[in-house]
Amino acid sequence: MTTTVRNYVGGGWRAASGEEALSVANPATGEELGRVPLSTAADVDAAVQAAKVAFPTWRRTPAPDRARVLFRLRALLAEHHEELAVQLTREHGKILAETRGEVQRGIENVEHACGIPTLMMGETVEQIAGGIDSASWRQPLGVFGVVTPYNFPVMIPLWFWPYAVATGNTVVLKPSEQDPLTHQRIVELAEEAGLPPGVLNVVHGGREAVESICDHPDIVGVSFVGSSEVARAVYTRASASGKRVQTLGGAKNFLVVLPDADMDATLEACAGSIFGSTGQRCLAGSIVVGVGDAHGRIRERLLDRAASLRIGDGLEPATQMGPVISAAHRDRVRAFIDQGVADGAKLSLDGRGATVEGLEDGHWVGPTVFEDVTPEMSVGREEIFGPVAGINRADTVEDAIDMMRRSRYGNACSIFTTSGRAARDFRYEAGVSMIGVNLGVAAPMAFFPFGGSRESFFGDLKAAGRDGIRFFTDQRVVLSRWSGGSADPHHRPTS
Numbered sequence: 001m002t003t004t005v006r007n008y009v010g011g012g013w014r015a016a017s018g019e020e021a022l023s024v025a026n027p028a029t030g031e032e033l034g035r036v037p038l039s040t041a042a043d044v045d046a047a048v049q050a051a052k053v054a055f056p057t058w059r060r061t062p063a064p065d066r067a068r069v070l071f072r073l074r075a076l077l078a079e080h081h082e083e084l085a086v087q088l089t090r091e092h093g094k095i096l097a098e099t100r101g102e103v104q105r106g107i108e109n110v111e112h113a114c115g116i117p118t119l120m121m122g123e124t125v126e127q128i129a130g131g132i133d134s135a136s137w138r139q140p141l142g143v144f145g146v147v148t149p150y151n152f153p154v155m156i157p158l159w160f161w162p163y164a165v166a167t168g169n170t171v172v173l174k175p176s177e178q179d180p181l182t183h184q185r186i187v188e189l190a191e192e193a194g195l196p197p198g199v200l201n202v203v204h205g206g207r208e209a210v211e212s213i214c215d216h217p218d219i220v221g222v223s224f225v226g227s228s229e230v231a232r233a234v235y236t237r238a239s240a241s242g243k244r245v246q247t248l249g250g251a252k253n254f255l256v257v258l259p260d261a262d263m264d265a266t267l268e269a270c271a272g273s274i275f276g277s278t279g280q281r282c283l284a285g286s287i288v289v290g291v292g293d294a295h296g297r298i299r300e301r302l303l304d305r306a307a308s309l310r311i312g313d314g315l316e317p318a319t320q321m322g323p324v325i326s327a328a329h330r331d332r333v334r335a336f337i338d339q340g341v342a343d344g345a346k347l348s349l350d351g352r353g354a355t356v357e358g359l360e361d362g363h364w365v366g367p368t369v370f371e372d373v374t375p376e377m378s379v380g381r382e383e384i385f386g387p388v389a390g391i392n393r394a395d396t397v398e399d400a401i402d403m404m405r406r407s408r409y410g411n412a413c414s415i416f417t418t419s420g421r422a423a424r425d426f427r428y429e430a431g432v433s434m435i436g437v438n439l440g441v442a443a444p445m446a447f448f449p450f451g452g453s454r455e456s457f458f459g460d461l462k463a464a465g466r467d468g469i470r471f472f473t474d475q476r477v478v479l480s481r482w483s484g485g486s487a488d489p490h491h492r493p494t495s
């Protein structure tokens, strides 16, 4: 008998009021790990009220003291790094090397937020007119809602809530209902680090909880990451109620390979990008475009590599690719492959029938490779979010860029080349927000902004980096005149 996770409200763990709960299971084995409640609008309201009560005191807590709580959290996360990675592999399915990396990326966001006394600095100009000086202060705004997806359940909440609380706001977090357990442990560590009651609150659930966050009059802003359809809906709904909103959506990322690329290094980068995390990354490569004779060379290598990948339980050291998150998602990915075949793409490697001996209840999709994919086909157009690649050929790099620019998404892309000029032209023309040069996963570090363009992002300020600080603060600009000073035009020096 597994337990149902609790909401965290005002520093206490309490059961959600809703009756409904979903199962959280290990995607490799099917073993139930816990149950997650579907919280109601009343549960969200309770968390918002706790956050609202905590705000005035937290806001007045000196910035270095707020940072000290995060320094302690950083130390606790580092101490529990392996425990968190193992737990994450059990509930998400990705292999241990990947979950270790995810925890590390999460820690880096906490580290960045520890610099808040410097990051929050305003600007000053003296003598903007006779005897008048001007300065801006960055101030927190109140209660923020944070809604996150299943694919990085440790890191993505840490893209937001540490910055929100470091700047003096309070937060209501709604983690993914598919894998909320590891972040629940991180909330315990935040409590141990000394985060005061009500500063961070957690409400578990799905659509009702998210819509209540969008509508709640006491929430001033919403940060969201998930699929583009939901990102658009959350952006529209939360901004309609007057909130500031940033919503990061889905992706379809192109990897462009030029004939002068180092093909062995390019293969490693492309295979890691496409099949890493079983393709469940917003930065995952989806379509490889080989320009000219690069096509045949990368095609052959990628097909060999894909066919040799060992799938299985991510806790087994020999496993190179884990399961997808759920049976429903496995069926969705298989349906995309069926549709690709029906649309006329050439299926050169078929992962639909993948199984793992002894793990018959796992959600397996093997590496899959299509060729001759067009933008009209759903496999060429839609985000599949599984280990499915398309390999295309283009005559020129301009044709490759043209293929890429026809996508409705603009999250990430990469070029593989030894030519600085080609890389520079690609960066200039790509029209995509996160660009890799000889890297398959162009993931900005915590001190740069993370987010896409077109339907991959709705809003203006992106996650983390300086944008994150701007999103969670308002600039209060002060103009001051103190008459009688030496810069005052009416001032008459006495000597």
Ligand code: NAD
Pocket (backbone or CB within 6 Å): 147, 148, 149, 150, 151, 152, 156, 174, 175, 176, 177, 205, 206, 207, 210, 211, 225, 226, 227, 228, 230, 231, 233, 248, 249, 250, 251, 281, 282, 383, 385, 411, 450, 451, 452, 456
């Ligand atoms: P999702 O959109 O299904 O869910 C995201 C969050 O929204 C969850 O907390 C979920 O409970 C909630 N939600 C789901 N349906 C909703 C609805 N109808 N109304 C209101 N809330 C709803 O996404 P997912 O499957 O958890 O995550 C995968 C998606 O996230 C992919 O599309 C991926 O590209 C995207 N993603 C984007 C980035 C990025 O940086 N752009 C990063 C990670 C993941």
